[in-house]
Amino acid sequence: MSATRPLGALLCIATVVVAIAHIYFGYISGGAGAWARGALAFALPVTAGILVVCGLGFWLGWIMVTTKEAPPTPKTEESQPEKTE
Numbered sequence: 001m002s003a004t005r006p007l008g009a010l011l012c013i014a015t016v017v018v019a020i021a022h023i024y025f026g027y028i029s030g031g032a033g034a035w036a037r038g039a040l041a042f043a044l045p046v047t048a049g050i051l052v053v054c055g056l057g058f059w060l061g062w063i064m065v066t067t068k069e070a071p072p073t074p075k076t077e078e079s080q081p082e083k084t085e
Contacts (some may be wrong), residue, residue, distance in 0.1 A: 008064025015057040022050050 026043065 002069060004064045004067075008061040011061030012058050012065065015054040015061065019051055019054040022047065 026047065
């Protein structure tokens with residue numbers, strides 16, 4: 001087993017944790033009443049960007065986990081044409 005599958009699983013887990021932590025600490029624990037209109041104008045596009053990056057990271061990790069490894073190809077020796085004189 002190569003190291004790509006565990007690394008892909010770790011990447012999936014890490015992106016989900018980062019996305020949940022950003023939503024929780026950025027919006028839920030701060031309280032909805034604490035946000036001013038100007039702060040939300042900055043926070044919402046940043047959140048959208050972070051979630052897009054987390055989505056791309058999760059997608060990459062999922063590809064790494066689910067891609068099957070190609071079996072090694074057998075080496076075939078090409079026969080060299082014999083010289084005839």
